[in-house]
Amino acid sequence: MLDIAKIRADFPILSRKVNGHPLVYFDNAATSQTPTQVIDCIVNYYQHYNANIHRGVHTLSQEATDAYEYARDVICRHFNAKHREEIIFTSGTTHGINLVANGYVSLLNKGDEVIVSALEHHSNIVPWQMLCEKTGAKLKVIPMTDAGELDYAAYKNLVSENTKLVFVNHVSNALGTINPIKEIIELAHTYNAEVLIDGAQAAPHIQADVQALDVDYYVVSAHKMCGPTGVGVLYGKKASLEKLPPYQGGGEMIDQVTFEKTTYAGLPHKFEAGTPNICGGIAFGRAIEYLHEIGFDEIAQYEDELLQYATQELLKIEGLKIYGTAPEKTAVISFNIEGLHPYDIGTIVDKLGIAVRTGHHCAQPIMDYYKIPGTVRASFSFYNTKEEIDDLVKAVKRAKIMLA
Ligand SMILES: *Cc1c(COP(=O)(O)O)cnc(C)c1O
Numbered sequence: 001m002l003d004i005a006k007i008r009a010d011f012p013i014l015s016r017k018v019n020g021h022p023l024v025y026f027d028n029a030a031t032s033q034t035p036t037q038v039i040d041c042i043v044n045y046y047q048h049y050n051a052n053i054h055r056g057v058h059t060l061s062q063e064a065t066d067a068y069e070y071a072r073d074v075i076c077r078h079f080n081a082k083h084r085e086e087i088i089f090t091s092g093t094t095h096g097i098n099l100v101a102n103g104y105v106s107l108l109n110k111g112d113e114v115i116v117s118a119l120e121h122h123s124n125i126v127p128w129q130m131l132c133e134k135t136g137a138k139l140k141v142i143p144m145t146d147a148g149e150l151d152y153a154a155y156k157n158l159v160s161e162n163t164k165l166v167f168v169n170h171v172s173n174a175l176g177t178i179n180p181i182k183e184i185i186e187l188a189h190t191y192n193a194e195v196l197i198d199g200a201q202a203a204p205h206i207q208a209d210v211q212a213l214d215v216d217y218y219v220v221s222a223h224k225m226c227g228p229t230g231v232g233v234l235y236g237k238k239a240s241l242e243k244l245p246p247y248q249g250g251g252e253m254i255d256q257v258t259f260e261k262t263t264y265a266g267l268p269h270k271f272e273a274g275t276p277n278i279c280g281g282i283a284f285g286r287a288i289e290y291l292h293e294i295g296f297d298e299i300a301q302y303e304d305e306l307l308q309y310a311t312q313e314l315l316k317i318e319g320l321k322i323y324g325t326a327p328e329k330t331a332v333i334s335f336n337i338e339g340l341h342p343y344d345i346g347t348i349v350d351k352l353g354i355a356v357r358t359g360h361h362c363a364q365p366i367m368d369y370y371k372i373p374g375t376v377r378a379s380f381s382f383y384n385t386k387e388e389i390d391d392l393v394k395a396v397k398r399a400k401i402m403l404a
Contacts, residue, residue, distance in 0.1 A: 002302050007294065007383050010035040014383060021353025024388045029173050029332050029379035030357055031223045032204060034287075038226060041286040045279045053278055054252065054269075068278055071285025072268075078288050079218065079235055080209045085267035086241065088234040089281050093200040094123040096219030096234035097167075099271060100196055101127035103244030104165060110136035113162040115155070115193075118144040118369065119172045119179070122362045124198045128167060137164070144369055148175040148324035156187065163193040170202035170218075174363035174377070175324025176307075176332030178202070185215055194240060200224055200232075204381070205303060205330045207296045216240045222280065227287035231280030234271070241267055248273040299382045303331040306380040310389045317396060323366075323375055331380035334361070337396070340403050342376045348399035354392055 008014050011033045016023050025033060045067070051060035053068050076084045090096045108114075108131065116128055118141055132139045142155045150168065159166070166188045171178050185195045196217040199208055203220040210218050217240065221232040236244075246253055246264055250273035255263040264270045291299065310333055314320055319338035336342055346358035359374040360367045367374055378392060 002294065002298050002382060004302075004383070004385055008385075010037065010290075011383055012036060012039075018353040018355070019351050024354040024384075024391050026378040026380060026384065026388070026392060027355045027357050028204070028381040028384075029176075029201060029224070029361075029377065031229065032226050032381055033383065034228065035226055035290055037290050038228070038283050038287045041283050042228065042279055045282055050279070052275055064278055064282075067282045068276075071282050074285040074288055075233055078207065078292070079233075080211050081235055082211060083238055083267075086235055086238055088236065088241070088268045088271045089276050090219070090232045090234050091230050091277065092221040092223070092232035093121075093198060093219045094221075096217075096232055097124055097196065097198065098127045099234055099247040100217050100219075100236070100244065101131045102247050104131055105134050106245055107243070108135040108137045108164055111162065112137040112164045113140055113160070114138070115140045115142060115158055115163055115166045115188075117142040117150050117155075117168040117179070118365050119148070119150060119175070119177060120167075120169055120363065120365070121173050121198065121200070122364070124167055124169060125365070138162075141365075142168070144366065147326050148172065148177045148366070149326045150177075150179055150184075152180065152183070155184065159187055159191055159193065161191055163188065163191050165194050165196065167196040167198065169198040169200070170206065170208065171199075171330050171332075172324070172363070172366070173201040173332070174361040174366050174375070175326070175334055176201075176329040176379075177324055177326040178206070178328040178330060181215070182213055185213060189214065201330070201332075204291070205296075205300055210235050222284035222287060225287055226290055227284040228277075228280045231277045231284050233284070238267065241271070244271075246270050246273070250274045252276075294382060302382050303380055306384055306386065306389065307331040307333070309386050310378065310380065310392070313389060313393045314396070317393070317400065319400070320396070323370055323372075332377060333379075334375040334377045336372060336375050337400055340400065342374045344403050345376050345396065345399045348402060349392065349395040352391070352395040352398070354388075354395050356392075 049063040053065040194216040204225040218235040223229040253273040342358040
């Protein structure tokens with residue numbers, strides 16, 4: 001059992017008011033809030049040991065380097081990576097995906113195929129389209145079902161000897177569907193195709209074990225798991241990362257530089273050109289430790305209670321339809337009310353202090369499938385409460401009356 005009152009006290013932002021009402025923050029799928037433990041870690045860095053890493057012999061630089069590399073170890077253990085150099089710091093999920101897509105430009109030929117799913121965030125679609133344009137490879141799409149799940153039977157028919165790479169998300173940010181990634185990876189591997197999993201939406205709720213999954217690449221953003229914005233991680237199997245060329249050139253990623261020829265540093269530095277988000281990386285490690293202090297199993301169980309309760313209460317509102325009804329879901333509810341525009345609902349509930357997301361959630365293909373312009377999305381975290389869900393239900397009812 002989680003002590004929610006104690007947990008809420010860790011998040012100073014939760015005690016502010018919005019439009020005269022206590023803030024109810026239900027936009028966790030877009031970014032999560034930051035606990036004092038992580039804020040303190042950031043302040044401590046800038047107050048005591050702000051310095052560039054891996055370069056100076058002076059004390060501050062060594063302290064910053066130690067803290068940054070300690071964070072890499074925390075993240076390595078969290079994902080159960082085999083080697084610490086398989087953890088590449090990035091600016092976030094989007095950066096991680098682009099790094100791999102860019103590397104694949106030199107690995108694909110005309111006639112090769114890559115497979116994406118209809119459930120993806122735009123950041124797991126557009127880089128691959130760019131890759132296909134550059135290489136002449138073909139992009140194939142796993143269709144989705146009415147419940148908002150991947151059509152696994154269709155995937156079985158799509159994957160073939162021509163498939164080089166498959167990329168799907170672990171959890172859909174628009175619908176909350178948890179995808180059967182282990183099966184997806186296994187099948188791709190029987191054809192020697194690599195798999196990249198976009199873990200941005202899963203990471204705050206599910207502790208992925210990259211070795212058990214046997215996944216080739218797994219990408220996340222810190223800001224969805226109680227860390228700061230502008231930092232994330234690309235996990236890649238050592239052999240996979242070694243065959244990818246560097247993404248950006250610059251300092252930190254080299255071994256020897258002459259004008260005739262430059263040789264590159266080994267992993268992970270080959271992919272970490274320039275001064276990174278040092279403080280962000282350190283704070284990301286602290287955020288993961290914080291989540292472990294609470295416990296991933298406890299988080300998943302409590303969030304599921306919130307999901308079940310909110311689903312049941314929202315469905316009592318006449319004309320309300322929930323999109324994404326897969327049995328395996330994280331705590332995300334995408335909904336619309338017949339005859340009303342999601343934007344109008346979002347605006348009214350904000351007047352009552354409640355933050356929800358409205359729109360296509362960077363997943364236009366899903367909206368096209370349902371033939372809707374967008375949805376209202378309420379996404380819950382372990383610091384939310386059933387009372388807050390009651391507030392949302394009341395606010396949505398009020399919006400319905402006002403907009404009728
Ligand atoms: C948030 C999100 C992204 C993008 O993450 P950034 O931090 O903006 O790079 C990609 N995929 C999914 C599933 C997401 O939820």
